Amino acid sequence: MLRLLFVGDVYGKPGRRVLGTHLPAIRDAYDFIIVNGENAAGGFGLNRESAQAIFKAGAGCITLGNHTWNNKEVHTLFEDGRVIRPLNYPAGAPGAGYTTFTVGGERLTVVNLLGRVYMDPNVDNPFSLMEDLLTRPDLGTVFVDFHAEATSEKVAFARHFDGRVAAVIGTHTHVPTADTRLLPGGTAFQADAGMTGPYESIIGADPEGPIQRFLTGLPHRYVVAEGPAQLNAVAIDIQGGRATRIERVTHLEQ
Amino acid sequence: MLRLLFVGDVYGKPGRRVLGTHLPAIRDAYDFIIVNGENAAGGFGLNRESAQAIFKAGAGCITLGNHTWNNKEVHTLFEDGRVIRPLNYPAGAPGAGYTTFTVGGERLTVVNLLGRVYMDPNVDNPFSLMEDLLTRPDLGTVFVDFHAEATSEKVAFARHFDGRVAAVIGTHTHVPTADTRLLPGGTAFQADAGMTGPYESIIGADPEGPIQRFLTGLPHRYVVAEGPAQLNAVAIDIQGGRATRIERVTHLEQ
Amino acid sequence: MLRLLFVGDVYGKPGRRVLGTHLPAIRDAYDFIIVNGENAAGGFGLNRESAQAIFKAGAGCITLGNHTWNNKEVHTLFEDGRVIRPLNYPAGAPGAGYTTFTVGGERLTVVNLLGRVYMDPNVDNPFSLMEDLLTRPDLGTVFVDFHAEATSEKVAFARHFDGRVAAVIGTHTHVPTADTRLLPGGTAFQADAGMTGPYESIIGADPEGPIQRFLTGLPHRYVVAEGPAQLNAVAIDIQGGRATRIERVTHLEQ
């Protein structure tokens, strides 16, 4: 059996802090830990220091999202395949969109994909890319971090690949969803894992900036909120490439 | 104490069915039941028959959303104020955006609002409309169904009015969120209540239509999915206009 | 030399009428006439009768756009390759995205493509599709109807393929642009050809519907406007696969 933990978008210093203190305390319960790090560097992208902190806390790999290219240091992090950017960029883009790891003698392929509804349309079709990827041999167990806005696209993706991948977990909205379940074909699914970051915030940012934005229509600076952080994650048990259990895991700093 | 139940978007016949069988079984536990009915008529809008079924099941009022005007019969349902459309339409639009009810001698005002991010921009600012509304006397306890796509807009709205309204519950994504909580000021919040409709579906529709849409880029007919339906709701206890408890309530047909 | 005429989106009956009366009067001045017909059937899509009327008026082929699938009869019109739908749909979609004609002994390939900015993101990248297409032999002179909303995407497309195709003419906004020119590499360009339809209208529709929509936020029926129609077209001279002249052609009914 493969016991996976997937941790939702780590947001800034508070996100890295709760990850750094809590993940070591629970990591032994899992065979492999995947962390979405697209907001780790001050809310925008992933830099070298953040990546190191996430790996040190116990992550086996880091996935990304629409903020992939925000921090230029990301270009230096692709070498060993443990930092995975969305697969939807055309051939020639830096980095790779999936990596196959060996975990306790089993193969585990982690895939990162971007949705397109209400997001940048300028990336390739995630459905057909996934179809192509699944024709490759030796992927072993497949885990997908589907980074998307619209629930329709997330659910459609998971249902279309139900039974063909072990898990589809959504990211990007920074709010965990309560639709955690095994789909009929055996794929573990949750529309969004939620964020790992400041609890009293607007999707990670100090409330003042976004609220003034909505009230006045004028731009306002977004700063990472302070105070206790919450870790939002999903635990998945997999046997023979199929999920047998999925459960939300959460931890709030005192 | 006021015990409220808010039921997320009722979707088509399966949604009305699970509402009709399950709501009567639990209605006595609540003082007032609010049901979002924007998808009650075959997934699109609210007709007379659907409204009657929802009221018969125990609803005290029905809120709507971006599908408000899909079914023309909605124009005949506004008379007694129990069907509430989004407040964001300009003066002169049919119906009202809020109604004050008397529940066990207490006043309860139910408000329906549309967000604008990734939605129709052609409606008025929900933040300033809510500010204006709150200057009115005698609203009593205020409950808001904030029908919106983006989590940032939903959380920003709830935090801005935290402590000034009893509850802000989001709708529209058809997926319940697991961020159910009381905010620091005492407002009960959940970013989305989820949908009341077919369990094996893509936000209510039979999976085939949306999946083919994403695979081919061509339009495909959306039909209401069949099979067991799930009710998604949120229960809120309110004392003196402030929430004291919020909890997700769910029921899946056998 | 190849003298082409490209006629912008024919809109409803008024569009077909002005095409039917004016095109025969000028067709002899051109070697080949291409007509965008995506709004020919009452503003939405192309039906058999509209296609016949457009061909009868003198069109050698009909291109489409985001309204391609609005009228189901379009599926019966693809057989002989003279009705061309956007190339961006995945393999297996009905119809073809380009056709090579023989005009006075020369080869002429007409391509139809959809942009993605502010449009349906669920189609393939028009830039890479065009790159792939240009690797094919025997295309001869290449004409592209680039159906898109954003000027940035239209200009970027034309400049990227400048010198490799004879002409890129935009459609979709229904307003002709005054940027008509030969680009440095020799490609003829105009960001939008404009519409062929009712002159006193809002992009083809009777003003009342759209205006009420913007004023009230409520849906209003769009009906084809009445009164005199205007034909908007672009004439391009091509020699050896490169444009030598481009000029707007317009005609307003009395």
Place this chain on the structure above:
Amino acid sequence: MLRLLFVGDVYGKPGRRVLGTHLPAIRDAYDFIIVNGENAAGGFGLNRESAQAIFKAGAGCITLGNHTWNNKEVHTLFEDGRVIRPLNYPAGAPGAGYTTFTVGGERLTVVNLLGRVYMDPNVDNPFSLMEDLLTRPDLGTVFVDFHAEATSEKVAFARHFDGRVAAVIGTHTHVPTADTRLLPGGTAFQADAGMTGPYESIIGADPEGPIQRFLTGLPHRYVVAEGPAQLNAVAIDIQGGRATRIERVTHLEQ
């Protein structure tokens, strides 16, 4: 008679240069010159130096758009009412959305408004704001710079206020349109004035950045393009508050 010249979005140094050399040569032909300056400071916003250059060239006032707040120096430029930001921001926003000037003894009110379709939805309804504004006395001749993306919204706005304002000229797409005309009620209209900036560019930017963006999906730096600049403007004659003539004015540097 009032002879107005409206100059489309001045883009960066090349835009300021062609304005500075050509506008003085033609300014005597006009009673008042309005210049959209939202891209004057390196493509993003308006700074003090750019504003001074535009006024020195002969502008009577400067209008803005969605880039209004990009450069912080704009906050210091609102004092005397000659720099006008979009009217759609809520009460309390810095600056004003219209200013009434006295030109040769006549009153001239210049209004700046943002459209909402495909743009920031977080601003107020331009249609109702304009209705409110028109109830004010002593506006005299009214000129509107309607800064918007969608042709449907631009044409709808102009037709709704046809006969009640002297001119509605669109901006924002950076491409001049060839629909220049007097509407039936006497309002002068052109959907977009086009840009005043580098001729060999993608809406002002060096082609390389936007093209790589569309090809790779990755962000690329936008830099102001070099080479000759083009001035795009619209001349309008007005008598007794109604337009009697409208014409495109263009000038390309050698």
